[in-house]
Amino acid sequence: MYIVMFEFVVKPGARQQFLNAWAKTTQGIYLFKGSLGSRLHRDKSGAFIAYAQWPDKATWEKAADIQMSPDYEAFRENMHEALNLESTRILYEMEVETDYLQRRPFAVE
Template sequence: MTVAYLYRWRVAPGKERAFEVAWAEGTRLMHEKCGSYGARLHRDADGVYWSYALWPDEETRRRCVEESGVMNHESFRRMRAAVIDYLGETALAPRVDLLAPPARDRMKPGAD
């Protein structure tokens, strides 16, 4: 069964673009190297970044985060350098999945 995670960060003013680019690179790496199903990055009206990441199962995510070495990649270092407050993560068990955006609707990092 798939598992989803929500992550939240406050990013230092002026470092938003660097964070978004690093987040996208790290997310692509996790998809390519670890088998994640990818993620979305959002920003709310208060400037807090939210990410929704989907994994095939908890064990795949755990192996990626704890054993693969992916988290040592430069993209994650750059992300951490831009963050002033990590607001945690929450595991979610999907119940009904109706997400199916067309590829043309995907945004590039830094797009407003």
């Protein structure tokens, strides 16, 4: 399993737009691009940190070339509009060494 951690920098006043769009964008990435899902966290400073799981590094790398449905691409664009993309960054790319997280199916609404 491959893990990618992001720090999202949200524009002032765009917090709710980001949160709504992040959830739907994550669903689209799961459905169309082969991710295993993601978790969004806020650290003690208020920064948004996402932990995304992928079956392997190759699936993550190929995902950039896969289009989602028009609706999910619109959610992705809406998420990007809520972000300061110049400051948003990948914190880590990691292989899983030992895994004790419990898994359950992704709930698509």
